[in-house]
Amino acid sequence: MKLLLIVGLSLLTNNVVYGDIGQHVLQDKNMPLTKSVAIIGGGASGTSTAFWLSNVFPSDGKIQVVSTIFEQSDYIGGRSTTVPIKDDDSLGTIELGASIFVEANKNLMTAAKKFNLELTQLTGVESARPGLGIWDGKELVFEESGSYWDTIKAVWRYGFTPMKFQRKQKEVVEKFLELYDTDYGFENIAKIVDTLGFNSLFNQSASDYLKKLGVNKRFSNEILQTATRGNYCQDLNTLHGLAV
Template sequence: VRRTGSPCKVHRIGASGFAGLVRVCLPLLLVSLARSVDCRTPRVAIIGSGVGGSGTAYYLKEKLPDVDIVVFEKNEEPGGRTHTIQFAGITVDTGATSVSTLNEYLVEIINKFNLSEPESQEQTTSRTKPASEAIGIWDGTAFVFQSSTSMWELLPKLFYRYGMSVWRMRKATQDAVSRLSQIYSLQKAGVAFDSPRTMFEELGLWLIAQQSAYDYFEDQQVSSKFLHEFADAASRCNYLQEGDINAVVDAVSLAGAGLVGSVFSLPKGTEQLPRALLKAAQVDLQLSARVTAVETDAAGFKVVLAGNQSAGPAFDAVVVATPLPGAHIKLPTTQELNLPEYQTVHVTLVAGILAKSYFGTLRDLPTEIFTKAGEANFNSIGLKGYTDEGVPVYKIFSHQQLSRPLLDTLFEGVVDIERLVWPAAYPKLQPVPVWPDFDLTHSGLHYLNAMESAISCMETELIAAKNLAITLSRRLRAPPPCAPNEEQCVTK
C-alpha cells in the first residue's frame, strides 16, 4: 500500500548539522540507557539449596517470572538437610524425612510434581516396612508402653495408661496446629511479616511459644506421665530434645507423630523436593560455591565466594537460606542477630537383627522404638526396610556416635553400618524472648532460617519461603525512580 502525500525527500547533513544532531540525540540516548539500567531484570541471590532456599526460588519465580535467581550451594549436590542415600539396597532419608497430611505446601508440591510415586513395584512389596507396624517407648531398662500403630489398638492403650491426658493433649495440639494453619489464608491474601515474632503474634502463638511444653501442657491438665513418656518420645525422635522446648514446636512434633493428622514419607526420598523446586524455578545453580561474605556498594549486594572470588554482577536482594551459626558468612549488618545454638545429630544406619536380649524380652520388638530421657544410649530406632536377603535395615538417631561394641550388643549379626553426622541439624528450641528477624537490613538482605527459632521442619521452611517471596516480589516489582516528568518505568 502506497501512502499519498508529499514524496519522501533525502536531506544531506553537513558536518555542522551532524554535530548539532549529536548534541540533541546524545542526552536522549543517555537517558534511554539510564532507564534501561534502572529497568533491568532484577537479580536475587539465594544462599542454600535446601527446602527453604529452593522454596523461596520457586515461590518468587511464580510471582516474578522475569527475575534472575542464582542459588549458591556449598556442597557438591543440592538439597541442604534433605539427604537421600542408597544403603543395603534400599532408599533411606538421613535428614528430613516425614510429611504430615496437614502440611499444605508440602502436599501441594508433592502432588504437583508426582513425588509420591514408588521407584518400582518391588519397592512396594518385600523390601519396604511391614504392613503391621508397632511402637514402643523404652526407658533404658524396659518398655513402658507398646502398641501397634492401628488406632483400634493404639487409642485404647493410650487411654488405659494415660487417661484423659490423651484427649487434653490432642485438643491442645489441634488448637496450636489450627492457629498455625491460619498462615495459609494470610499468605494467600498477600500478607508478609518482617519477623517470625510478628507472624506468631498475628497467629496467636507468640505467648504459647514463650512457654515450655512441660509448663504449657501441664496448665492444660496433661499429666506428667504422658508428657515425660509419650510427648517426650516424639520430641526426642524429631528434635532430640525433651519437653523444655517451646510448646508450639512440641505440638508440631506431636502432630508429626500422628496425634493430629497422619504422616508419610516419600518412596524416592525427600531430596526430590528441593530438586523439583529448583528445576521449576529455572535457577542458576552454583554447586561447590561456599559463600564467605555479602557486601554492599552503590550497585547493590555483592556475594563473595571462598578464595575472595566475586560471584558476578550485583544483586538486588540476597536471601540467606542456611543456618548462620557455623556458616561463617560475614554480613553487612550491625544488627544483633540473636541466633540460636544449633545441635549435632548422629545418624547410624544398620543392616542387622535387633537383639531381643538387649531389651530384656522374648516378644517381637516394635518396628519403631522411642526412648525416655535417662538411661537409653540412643533417641530412636526405626525399621526402614529389608535387604534382598531379608535382613532388616534400621535408622538410629543419637546425640553421640554409637560405638561398634555398643552396636554389636544392640544387634545380632551386623551386616553393614553407615554413619552420618549433621553438625547443625536444628536449633535448640527452648523458649527465648528474642528471635532473629527475616529482614536484616530493610534494604534487601533477608534471613529465611530465622523461622527455625520458633519451629524447625520442612513445612515451616516453606512458610518462611512464601513469606520472603511475597516481601521480595513487592520490593522488586516497585518501579525504580525516573527523571521528573519522564514516563515511569514499569517492571512485571
C-alpha cells in the same frame, strides 16, 4: 576555556548514559529492570523461593530477577532429600528428616502437583506395623497387643491426658492452617507468630506449657519427649511450646 568546558560536559554525559565508569544514573525505560537476589541455603525453603521468584518475575517481564543459591553441600534439597547410608550406595539411602507428608501440608501437596510427581497411597500399613512399645532403659513399661485391652492399659497408665492433649493439639494446628488462607505474605517470622497469637507458646518451654495444660507428666516424658528426641534431638525443657 569554553571549548574545554564543552568537551568536559560531553565526556561526562557519555559516562552517565553508556555507563563507561560503571554508573547507572539514567536507564532506558524500555529496558527491563534487573534485580539480583542471594538465597542462603538450597533446602526446601531456598529452592522454592528461587522457583516462585522465577514464576512471579518471568525472564521476559519488565522486572527480571536473577537468583543465586548459596549452598555449602554438594546437593540441594536440605532435609527433604535422601543420601546414601555411610556414603555407600550398596547400603541403600536414608531421608534426612522430611519424613512427614500429609494432606495438611498444602505447600508440599501443591509442589507435588506442580511438578507432576506421582503420589502413592500406602495400603496395609496399619495392619503390618508393629504395636507401640515404650522402653524406659530397663524394661517395656507399655506395650500394645492389638486388642481392646490396650485402651484400658493406656487409660490406666496415662489417664485421659492423651485425649486432652490431642484436643489442644488440634486447636493449635487449625489455627496454624489459617496461614494458608491469607492473601498476603509476611515480612518475618515475628509477624506470623503475632498474627496467630502464638507468642506465649514461644515464650515458655514445652515442659512448662504441658504442665500448665495439666498434661500427665508420665505421658509427657514417655510419649511426647520420645517424639521430640526423635524429631529434634531435644528434651521438652529445651524446646518451646509450639514444638509439641
